[in-house]
Amino acid sequence: DQQVKQNSPSLSVQEGRISILNCDYTNSMFDYFLWYKKYPAEGPTFLISISSIKDKNEDGRFTVFLNKSAKHLSLHIVPSQPGDSAVYFCAASAFQNDMRFGAGTRLTVKP
């Protein structure tokens, strides 16, 4: 059962513009949501997280938005940089149980 879904396998944006990556989930018990970034030949690296009691969390160029009623979260990267090119995974967990991951979105930022 795929409880976390990333429906866009890839996204291409111009350097300096905004990148918006989307994620949908089905389990209403999820209370913790994260975004990870993965470069080739490396493990996923934690980027930013949000708990279910918030609807927005910001860290520098990265902002995560959570819409609980729509069971949707998004990651905004502003401004996008070529070094942001990677695969981005959305993840979620319920009560500190096993973390579920989406299939990933490959972001390409063009100079």
Add this chain to the structure above:
Amino acid sequence: DAGVTQSPTHLIKTRGQQVTLRCSPKSGHDTVSWYQQALGQGPQFIFQYYEEEERQRGNFPDRFSGHQFPNYSSELNVNALLLGDSALYLCASSLIKTYNSPLHFGNGTRLTVT
């Protein structure tokens, strides 16, 4: 501050063989989780170890087993390998008393079954 380390980096095995993968958690972490990432997919949860016990388990057959040692390091064992077991195996560590904290991943072991 050493992060999560995994060994070996790459491994090639024949169908039917057994394999053992190893993981050392990030310094200060006490919980180890194992994930399988097939090509084009996200990481799939295998199991989690805490205090040398399997705390949670995902939807994987009994051919997948694990162990955690007193120093918090962990092993993943896979018996009777199938071609479909070819994947990147990721180890992640965390501190269980810190509610809702991110997992820290190693760089993975790439297993190829021929």
